[in-house]
Amino acid sequence: MARLSYPSASLPASTEELRLRIRSFLADEIAAGTFTPRCDTWLGQHSPEFSKKLGANGFLGLSWPKKYGGHERTALDRFVVSEELLALGAPIAAHWVSDRQSGPSILKHGNDRMKEETVPGMAAGEIYFSIGMSEPDAGSDLANIRSTATKVDGGWLLNGTKVWTSQAHKNHYFIVLVRTTPLSEGGGNRHIGMSQFVMDLRVPGCEIRPIRLLTGHHHFNEVVMTDAFVPDYMLLGEEGNGWNQVIGELAFERSGPERYLSTYPLLSALVDAIGPNASNEAAAALGTLVARLTALRKMCISVAVMLDQGKAPITEAALVKDMGTQLEREIGEVARQLVPPGKSPAFDQLVSDSILSAPGFTLRGGTNEILRGIVARELGVR
Ligand SMILES: Cc1cc2nc3c(=O)[nH]c(=O)nc-3n(C[C@H](O)[C@H](O)[C@H](O)COP(=O)(O)OP(=O)(O)OC[C@H]3O[C@@H](n4cnc5c(N)ncnc54)[C@H](O)[C@@H]3O)c2cc1C
Known part of the structure; x- marks a missing residue:
């Protein structure tokens, strides 16, 4: 019987410099008023200007060949940049699909002419895919x-x-x-x-x-x-x-941190809204969410490392997406229950973004019922 396996993995020290660089870039952009953190931005907040800035600053096509405008770093570097963009709710919908799956698919299966016409533009944040x-x-x-x-x-x-x-x-x-x-x-x-x-x-x-x-x-x-x-x-x-090609593409589509971080900006705002003197009820609810998030992050890093090693952790990715999308949905529910409307316009916006987007979390990229079917089959219980 096949087993699920999440080998213990951590991010290499080399990713830290990149994390500090993207953090500082995003802090400057927020300070300049380029964007206000929102939830579910990787699907809904489409900003060519912002994507072009990311491209110009070397944050796109991170693992792609330099010949096609990439930076020949690792998928873990992309993981770190993705985490920061999602955590701060940046407007990333324009380039998200091309950077996540269309670029890698074309680099793997495409001919030279197709690559030359599309990949450098994707790495520059100028060409977008659906x-x-x-x-x-x-x-x-x-x-x-x-x-x-x-x-x-x-x-x-x-x-x-x-x-x-x-x-x-x-x-x-x-x-x-x-x-x-x-x-x-x-x-x-x-x-x-x-x-x-x-x-x-x-x-x-x-x-x-x-x-x-x-x-x-x-x-x-x-x-x-x-x-x-x-x-x-x-x-x-x-x-x-x-x-066969589409199944390979789905592995990229299902395994990233966007499958549990879509509502992270709300979770972060919720911690601030509750403040240091949280009631036992609020502390327990927040603690549960953060504990689940921490476990999911470790599982997701393990999947990213396996992908980097050329493995195909399809079942492990399916389980991360199933559990992650439930969590991102529940963050909205917990926030709604703990903080009544009217706290601040920014907080209310994050709550309404997350509640209104929530029905899509467990559908897009393959529904949770289908993902559970994949896990059950791999475990031999179906
Ligand atoms: C926000 C969002 C963005 C999307 N973006 C894109 C996009 O850009 N491009 C694209 O191609 N698609 C996109 N989709 C479509 C998405 O991939 C499909 O919605 C998804 O695959 C489910 O297909 P369906 O909507 O036809 O539902 P159905 O397949 O009809 O399923 C309906 C319900 O039945 C359940 N069900 C179906 N079959 C089984 C089964 N065998 N066992 C148990 N339960 C089952 C499902 O889990 C679901 O609850 C997007 C969807 C959403 C919500």
């Missing part, structure tokens, strides 16, 4: 996608509808998963015949329709492709290998 996986009838069951790509002279024509495509209306490209071989020719295996493409979101035939939240906020979209042309060199990796 994720084109989900469809109206393919969310948890991603293998049910129906979108297609058909070969034509010089490229491919893409047809179909993607949904819940965060920030597609503001980003430049998405990596889109489609069928290049009809389902009927897969011999009953739905994982055969899928491919990934890097598609320019502004090509003719690509219509981006907004899906607004109840709050009026717009980050979701439906992306309708009608004979949208993608040139040959924008086929990512091998034709037909899309399923």
